[in-house]
Amino acid sequence: MKYRCVVSDLDRTILRRDGISHRTKEVLEKLADSHVIFIPASGRSVYSIPECIREIRGVRYAITSNGAAIYDLSDDHSVYNLKLRPEVPEQIFDLVTDKDVFFECFIDGRGYTSEIYYENPMNFGESEDISAYVRSTRTPVPDIRQFILQHNTELDSISIVGPTEKKYRIMHELTQNIHTVYVTSGAPRLIEISDRHSGKHNGLKEILRFLGISMEETIAFGDGDNDSEMLAEAGLGVAVLNATECCKKAADLVIGDYLDDSVAEFLEETVR
Incomplete structure (x- = not known):
């Protein structure tokens, strides 16, 4: 399978306390050279997305607030947004x-x-x-x-x-x-x-529809319960070793701990 999109959770998947590693940033930037789109998918709101993610070359869109909003990070404008009902x-x-x-x-x-x-x-x-x-x-x-x-x-x-x-x-x-x-x-x-229509999996469907990419052409990485549906529905769902049991059960594969640059290592071997 030729993957056209990589989507990843941030905290405890690729994002450490001190940001992302040089290796992870380098691997994610190389995706753009291979015409593979990288999309962060986070429970964080858009203004909580750290600079170390925003400055990755090739990153434009982000799934935020667990799929309730999708933003164009070039100017932080919303391209998709769901609101809670007033009641x-x-x-x-x-x-x-x-x-x-x-x-x-x-x-x-x-x-x-x-x-x-x-x-x-x-x-x-x-x-x-x-x-x-x-x-x-x-x-x-x-x-x-x-x-x-x-x-x-x-x-x-x-x-x-x-x-x-x-x-x-x-x-x-x-x-x-x-x-x-x-x-x-x-x-x-x-x-x-x-x-009720949010969730990272539904946010991912929306942005992939906009980009003309199928779920089957997508690799998803995560560590939390809120990543489980996204991993289950992506073409290839990958959980890091430190993931919750719910997340691991939803994944096709479990790789190493996020502190060991496991996502970067996996991408080096899988997306060429």
């Missing part, structure tokens, strides 16, 4: 009443969170890395619930941050009771909610 925020708040969870929202690619969480995420169980990420990519607001309700017609997505032991119970309640949303998770403490 969804109130439905979520009625269902999720736990006192130890926090909400975030995203509007046109920009993230918003509560002031109390933003000031020191480590007080709420976050790692130093996640705390730095939150403070560099979110705008704090005094009352995040009220902010979400006030902007209920503009929302790309809503995230819930909380204890890992509550995650799957809350996800189940959301999917069973709100039938207009897509619910997934890209990190242990995170629940991500967007329109």
Whole structure:
């Protein structure tokens, strides 16, 4: 099979704490020389896509917010965008009443969170890395619930941050009771909610249709539950060794750990 597109998750697939490795960047840039398109696919919103990804030669489009939005990175304009239905925020708040969870929202690619969480995420169980990420990519607001309700017609997505032991119970309640949303998770403490037609797999279908490329001509890489459907539907789905069990089960192949430049090594051997 001659592959024409490579799509990859970012965090813990090709993206490390300190960015992407020189080898990975070099391999991804060589794809363009072979007329293979590279597309990042992330749960991140567009303005959270790091510069090290944006500056890869040949990268133009990005699937963001778990497939709820696709952006042209040349000028950050949206070429595809789904919004949550206006009634969804109130439905979520009625269902999720736990006192130890926090909400975030995203509007046109920009993230918003509560002031109390933003000031020191480590007080709420976050790692130093996640705390730095939150403070560099979110705008704090005094009352995040009220902010979400006030902007209920503009929302790309809503995230819930909380204890890992509550995650799957809350996800189940959301999917069973709100039938207009897509619910997934890209990190242990995170629940991500967007329109029911989103998902990285659906975002990938949209951009491939635009580019005139089939799913069969696409290799997809990932590590999280939110990558599973994309890996299952791509021509070749590849999970890294550090992936969740759900992601590994969806993949055709499991390669090495992301810290070992496994995606770059695989592409060197597969796409020529």
